[in-house]
Amino acid sequence: MKTIKLLLVFAISATLFTSCYTEDVIITDVNNNQPGITLNQLLSSYELWYVDINQTLGPGETPFLQIAFTVSFRNGVLFANNNLVGFGSQGNGFGIDVGTYDAYGTILDVYHDIDGYQTFDVYQIDNNTIELYNPFNDTSYFLNGYQRSNFDYDFVFYDNIHYFLQEYEAWEKTFTSEMGVLNEFDNENYLQFLPGGNDSVFRSSQDVNISDPANIYWDYTGVYGVGDISGNMYLKTLTLDYDFFDNEFFELSVINDQRIELYHPSSETIYEFTGRGYIQFLRQTDAQGNTIEDTKKTLKKRKQKTPRLDNPRENTRS
Numbered sequence: 001m002k003t004i005k006l007l008l009v010f011a012i013s014a015t016l017f018t019s020c021y022t023e024d025v026i027i028t029d030v031n032n033n034q035p036g037i038t039l040n041q042l043l044s045s046y047e048l049w050y051v052d053i054n055q056t057l058g059p060g061e062t063p064f065l066q067i068a069f070t071v072s073f074r075n076g077v078l079f080a081n082n083n084l085v086g087f088g089s090q091g092n093g094f095g096i097d098v099g100t101y102d103a104y105g106t107i108l109d110v111y112h113d114i115d116g117y118q119t120f121d122v123y124q125i126d127n128n129t130i131e132l133y134n135p136f137n138d139t140s141y142f143l144n145g146y147q148r149s150n151f152d153y154d155f156v157f158y159d160n161i162h163y164f165l166q167e168y169e170a171w172e173k174t175f176t177s178e179m180g181v182l183n184e185f186d187n188e189n190y191l192q193f194l195p196g197g198n199d200s201v202f203r204s205s206q207d208v209n210i211s212d213p214a215n216i217y218w219d220y221t222g223v224y225g226v227g228d229i230s231g232n233m234y235l236k237t238l239t240l241d242y243d244f245f246d247n248e249f250f251e252l253s254v255i256n257d258q259r260i261e262l263y264h265p266s267s268e269t270i271y272e273f274t275g276r277g278y279i280q281f282l283r284q285t286d287a288q289g290n291t292i293e294d295t296k297k298t299l300k301k302r303k304q305k306t307p308r309l310d311n312p313r314e315n316t317r318s
Helices: 002-024 039-044 063-067 153-159 161-165
Strands: 025-027 036-038 048-051 070-074 077-081 096-104 107-112 116-126 129-134 139-146 168-176 190-194 200-205 220-229 232-241 247-256 259-264 269-278
Touching: 036 039, 039 070, 039 096, 039 107, 039 116, 153 161, 153 232, 161 220, 161 247
Parallel strands: none
Antiparallel strands: 025 036, 048 070, 048 139, 070 077, 077 096, 096 107, 107 116, 116 129, 129 139, 168 190, 168 269, 190 200, 200 220, 220 232, 232 247, 247 259, 259 269
């Protein structure tokens, strides 16, 4: 009888030990049959996880991932770089604290400060790529891992420069070069860049010396486009579609996180615009904490350049 009891205790202990081990381990690089590590070890193995928005699969959206450029998992605290203003310097490159998380087995539970509870099945695709599958909206996000020392902040910044333009309530003209031919755009003193639909929307104003962007009267609304210049990552094109006096074309360069330069080739005039009313993309409010009306400013959301495909992933969570 004593022998049977000892064997039973051993069997129960072995079962519990095996169960705990299975819950804590995620298999890495299953295609190459590599040894297992815990999900927490996997998530913390890279300081930054870049959200590759163009690889997203499925019909739904997870809001905090849709606006993030990077996320970081640091001892139970979730960090994100949601803004390009301060990108690479804010939070020592990690961004801002946006919530907490819990990782166990192959499950990641996130408690976001704004979006609340979100849960994911985690799959390792290769050495530095993971898939976060949200079973509630049947959508997968793919994250690529980097260390801060080898992450190209500049590339991400300039590749997404149109979002940078949207991170201020308004851009105020603060300098006009003496050189240059008089032109219609000389009269425009404020610009605003808004997300929306397939085209991005801009507004312009001829108001002067307005201290609060909320008080600007916008004279014109049109669409704008940002383009690349071959061989120069740091220089972009900006086209403003003014129906009543044709398009205005500029070469756009960034002076710092709050100032841009617009060179107007047709008149050879240089303008500088300074951002007013910084918007931190954690909640849908302006820099003063006021709720932003939908007609004025909608929450930034990164959009895919590739068609959204159905997600082949089926939730196998027991």
